[in-house]
Amino acid sequence: MRYVAMAAAAGMALIGWAGVRADDSNARTIQIAMGLAQRGLASLEKGNTARAREDFEKSIVKYPGLPEAHIGLGHLAMRERRFEDALEEYRRAQQCHRELSGLILELSTDRYAKSREELTRLRIIKGQLDMAAARSEGGGGDSGTMTGSGKSEGQIQRERTEVDRQIAELETMDAPNPTTAKEPPARLYFFEGNALFDLQRVDDAITAWEEAARRDPKFAPVQNNLAVAYWRKGRLADAQAALDRAVGLGFQVNPSFRDDLARSASSLADGR
Numbered sequence: 001m002r003y004v005a006m007a008a009a010a011g012m013a014l015i016g017w018a019g020v021r022a023d024d025s026n027a028r029t030i031q032i033a034m035g036l037a038q039r040g041l042a043s044l045e046k047g048n049t050a051r052a053r054e055d056f057e058k059s060i061v062k063y064p065g066l067p068e069a070h071i072g073l074g075h076l077a078m079r080e081r082r083f084e085d086a087l088e089e090y091r092r093a094q095q096c097h098r099e100l101s102g103l104i105l106e107l108s109t110d111r112y113a114k115s116r117e118e119l120t121r122l123r124i125i126k127g128q129l130d131m132a133a134a135r136s137e138g139g140g141g142d143s144g145t146m147t148g149s150g151k152s153e154g155q156i157q158r159e160r161t162e163v164d165r166q167i168a169e170l171e172t173m174d175a176p177n178p179t180t181a182k183e184p185p186a187r188l189y190f191f192e193g194n195a196l197f198d199l200q201r202v203d204d205a206i207t208a209w210e211e212a213a214r215r216d217p218k219f220a221p222v223q224n225n226l227a228v229a230y231w232r233k234g235r236l237a238d239a240q241a242a243l244d245r246a247v248g249l250g251f252q253v254n255p256s257f258r259d260d261l262a263r264s265a266s267s268l269a270d271g272r
């Protein structure tokens with residue numbers, strides 16, 4: 001039974017290049033290549049491997065150094081159980097990320113600045129909605145009553161909820177760190193570890209996954225995978241600690257793995 005998490009969902013697979021300047025021809029090329037890579041991933045998730053392969057390859061032709069295109073080809077290779085090819089693609093994606101670190105930092109900085117502007121705008125809107133809601137509540141109306149703004153109480157509440165959601169999402173965005181921008185994100189090491197694990201190179205998989213965990217301590221799937229790998233190596237205390245971290249981060253652990261780990265620990269204790 002497979003216990004490791006693959007986590008090849010779109011949100012995890014793509015690093016993102018939002019905020020590309022429209023007047024930069026090189027950035028426009030990247031934007032087109034990124035769109036192809038995203039479309040390829042969507043096709044892969046639907047099981048259309050032929051279309052996915054076509055889009056990933058077109059993306060690389062458009063911009064050979066795009067990390068996302070190589071990530072996509074890595075996911076495709078994993079799907080087809082070509083684990084050596086997957087490992088090569090994931091490592092190539094890491095190298096592409098390093099080579100494009102300057103542009104990534106520039107785009108990330110631009111995206112962050114725009115997010116702060118949007119956050120300011122949304123907070124102003126939130127204040128206006130809060131005032132409209134307070135006036136409405138003071139008037140003792142019901143959810144269908146029209147307020148002075150021409151909106152019903154229900155509409156105001158819905159808009160407040162949506163604005164609050166957008167504000168919360170933007171507030172989670174961290175400012176780019178120039179000292180770490182050059183290094184690939186945790187998920188690339190996570191994907192590398194997945195390929196290594198399927199190649200039965202468990203020690204190397206542990207090294208990759210530990211690096212992923214170091215880069216992103218809140219990335220729950222890597223803790224789950226470390227627990228499985230430690231268990232395979234007989235490191236039961238480390239396995240339990242990693243499993244506890246995964247659960248603490250909200251990961252849905254396979255109950256069969258939890259039972260297997262508990263039995264292994266019990267057998268070890270009985271043998272002492």
